[in-house]
Amino acid sequence: xxxxxxxxxxxxxxxxxxxxxxxxxxxxxxxxxxxxxxxxxxxxxxxxxxxxxxxxxxxxxxxxxxxxxxxxxxxxxxxxxxxxxxxxxxxxxxxxxxxxxxxxxxxxxxxx
Amino acid sequence: xxxxxxxxxxxxxxxxxxxxxxxxxxxxxxxxxxxxxxxxxxxxxxxxxxxxxxxxxxxxxxxxxxxxxxxxxxxxxxxxxxxxxxxxxxxxxxxxxxxxxxxxxxxxxxxxxxx
Numbered sequence: 001x002x003x004x005x006x007x008x009x010x011x012x013x014x015x016x017x018x019x020x021x022x023x024x025x026x027x028x029x030x031x032x033x034x035x036x037x038x039x040x041x042x043x044x045x046x047x048x049x050x051x052x053x054x055x056x057x058x059x060x061x062x063x064x065x066x067x068x069x070x071x072x073x074x075x076x077x078x079x080x081x082x083x084x085x086x087x088x089x090x091x092x093x094x095x096x097x098x099x100x101x102x103x104x105x106x107x108x109x110x111x112x
Numbered sequence: 113x114x115x116x117x118x119x120x121x122x123x124x125x126x127x128x129x130x131x132x133x134x135x136x137x138x139x140x141x142x143x144x145x146x147x148x149x150x151x152x153x154x155x156x157x158x159x160x161x162x163x164x165x166x167x168x169x170x171x172x173x174x175x176x177x178x179x180x181x182x183x184x185x186x187x188x189x190x191x192x193x194x195x196x197x198x199x200x201x202x203x204x205x206x207x208x209x210x211x212x213x214x215x216x217x218x219x220x221x222x223x224x225x226x227x
Contacts, residue, residue, distance in 0.1 A: 034215060036218075038156075041203075041221070041223075042220050042221065043116075043118070043205045043207075043218035043219050043220045043221045044156065044205070044207075044218045045218070046215040046216070046217060046218075049215055087155075098144055098146060098161065098209045098216060099146070099158055099161065100146075100156075100158065100207075100216065101158070102148075102155040102156040102157075103155060104155055105155065
């Protein structure tokens, strides 16, 4: 699976949009981009995933560049409860499907 | 949303004992379940992949005789840490996958402390 690069940490003011970038320049055509987050002492929580098109759900939006080499997770109105480690992961199907490789992620701190 | 239940959430036991952790998918049948381990201030590391009715596949460096995985049904997988020692103390997390390309859903983890 392709590797991802994320900033180590980011800050965001409560109520503002949080934009978390991720680089995956070696992504293959069949690899999806997944975003998870982990709040302290809990298991990871699925946020959103996509292949080519931008995606939106009740939690966030995922913007994938046309060349698919990078993506941005957008939390439209960040709250204090969004403080967590955010992981961007690329994964393909086949024999490696589901074997998620977690990097160090981005520590997002939402402050009042 | 999909719910994965993990039990127990916290266990403390003496060195040399065996500990069993259960992982259940509550509202869907999981084709595959995964077990991860997370040490303090580190990221999650995949330990093994578990498919119902077949032997688990372990990642390199993970001792299959120490970490026994049983996947008896499409909704239940268990991880048994045999003859646990202090270095096995960690946060163990399971996840369940319904079908390929769908997102995995994770349990809330089990914090294992071996004295």
